[in-house]
Amino acid sequence: MTGSRPLRSRPQPPRRPLDALRPAAFGADPGGERLARIRRSPHFADGAFVNPAGAGPDGPRPSPLSVLPAYLRKEGRAARTPAHPIPVHPTTVADLARPAASGLRLTWLGHSSVLAEIDGRRVLFDPVWSRRCSPFAFAGPRRLHRVPLPLAEVVPVDAVVVSHDHYDHLDMPTVRALARTGTLFVVPLGVGAHLEHWGVPAHRVTELDWHESTTAAGLTLTATPARHFCGRALRNSQHTLWASWVVAGPEHRIFHSGDTGYFPGFAGLGRRYGPFDATMVQVGAYSEFWPDVHMTPEEGMRAHVELRGALMMPIHWGTFVLAPHPWAEPAEGTLAAARRHGTRIAVPPPGLPFEPAAGLPLRTWWRAVAVRPADGPGESVEAVPPVTGRPQLPARVP
Numbered sequence: 001m002t003g004s005r006p007l008r009s010r011p012q013p014p015r016r017p018l019d020a021l022r023p024a025a026f027g028a029d030p031g032g033e034r035l036a037r038i039r040r041s042p043h044f045a046d047g048a049f050v051n052p053a054g055a056g057p058d059g060p061r062p063s064p065l066s067v068l069p070a071y072l073r074k075e076g077r078a079a080r081t082p083a084h085p086i087p088v089h090p091t092t093v094a095d096l097a098r099p100a101a102s103g104l105r106l107t108w109l110g111h112s113s114v115l116a117e118i119d120g121r122r123v124l125f126d127p128v129w130s131r132r133c134s135p136f137a138f139a140g141p142r143r144l145h146r147v148p149l150p151l152a153e154v155v156p157v158d159a160v161v162v163s164h165d166h167y168d169h170l171d172m173p174t175v176r177a178l179a180r181t182g183t184l185f186v187v188p189l190g191v192g193a194h195l196e197h198w199g200v201p202a203h204r205v206t207e208l209d210w211h212e213s214t215t216a217a218g219l220t221l222t223a224t225p226a227r228h229f230c231g232r233a234l235r236n237s238q239h240t241l242w243a244s245w246v247v248a249g250p251e252h253r254i255f256h257s258g259d260t261g262y263f264p265g266f267a268g269l270g271r272r273y274g275p276f277d278a279t280m281v282q283v284g285a286y287s288e289f290w291p292d293v294h295m296t297p298e299e300g301m302r303a304h305v306e307l308r309g310a311l312m313m314p315i316h317w318g319t320f321v322l323a324p325h326p327w328a329e330p331a332e333g334t335l336a337a338a339r340r341h342g343t344r345i346a347v348p349p350p351g352l353p354f355e356p357a358a359g360l361p362l363r364t365w366w367r368a369v370a371v372r373p374a375d376g377p378g379e380s381v382e383a384v385p386p387v388t389g390r391p392q393l394p395a396r397v398p
Contacts, residue, residue, distance in 0.1 A: 024197070025136075025232070027197055028193045029239065035239070049230065054265060080324065082327050084369050086349070087365060089348070090351070096117070100117050102356075104117070104252040104357065105117040109149065109351065114256065114313075119252055121217045122156070122157040125163070128169065130174060133168035144318070144319055145319060151174065151177055159185075160178055160183050162187045164191070164226075164240070167232065169258070176198050176199055185204060188209075190239050194240075218250065225243070228293050252277045253276050257303065266307050276307055282315055285320075294316075300334065305343065317330035335362075
């Protein structure tokens with residue numbers, strides 16, 4: 001299914017008396033034709049978007065007070081942040097100007113932000129350049145390492161893809177900066193209301209429901225299911241969708257999970273859209289308090305295997321403290337899961353471009369950051385081997 005054309009004229013919902021006091025970072029609620037399209041979605045029921053069929057019922061969301069003791073325990077506080085500065089690779093404009101020899105190059109910029117260079121085109125996923133992932137500049141989770149590249153050195157890009165509207169994935173200052181570059185934004189249903197509120201012209205916003213596609217610069221971008229939720233304001237109507245993403249070029253195909261809990265649908269996505277040259281899978285910010293909406297490293301690896309990925313890069317870890325688990329646990333867990341499954345992974349430090357087909361020496365750089373110097377530097381482990389024969393990518397199943 002192909003997504004409809006961008007909506008060019010959308011009546012906005014009537015302003016309420018307190019709208020003038022609403023922070024701009026809260027975004028805007030969908031209205032008019034956009035809201036009508038949301039209500040027609042097969043994934044919208046009883047006034048809200050719902051998670052994929054077969055995902056099972058979501059557990060109750062914990063209250064802040066119930067989670068607070070886990071954050072305050074003395075024995076866990078030190079482990080949640082690195083003991084030493086996180087190494088950031090000094091990528092330059094010249095590095096990115098050189099074409100990828102294999103046609104596919106990925107640069108993890110921290111958290112879920114990834115620059116994907118695929119078949120001569122550039123796609124920027126979930127760009128967050130702000131110091132905090134928060135509606136306020138003075139409060140909220142603060143970045144643990146600097147952004148590897150100024151945004152001006154990353155653009156131009158052919159498309160900006162956003163997985164959902166949470167602050168650690170949709171950042172108002174970054175969107176406003178990108179709005180001035182003329183790029184296309186491809187987002188899940190409803191998220192366009194936020195973008196237009198922040199100055200992105202309607203004709204540069206394409207909104208997709210699950211299994212809808214659009215094209216940009218010769219790439220096909222498809223929104224695919226994820227198990228999560230949405231919302232930016234104090235009261236959230238669940239009127240914006242969340243998604244994972246498939247990006248396919250003439251020669252390569254990649255998958256970005258966005259935020260998601262594990263659900264049985266990954267195998268179906270692998271059959272329909274895979275195999276993938278690389279997957280970027282969320283493995284951080286998980287907790288027993290919210291097991292339905294974020295995956296553990298083992299669950300993330302299971303999803304990667306079911307997606308039929310050739311190489312997995314863990315994302316959604318290392319940049320912000322969003323859960324009680326130790327800072328390095330997502331990387332360690334991913335490494336252990338990869339060994340159990342016999343799977344190729346790449347865990348680069350922020351800013352290091354690599355080509356999945358060429359292989360990346362896997363060094364446990366995070367161990368030297370998370371521990372005291374007396375415990376020694378990160379060990380060298382086996383290099384990720386190069387691909388010796390690229391898997392044939394089948395046509396998509398209708």
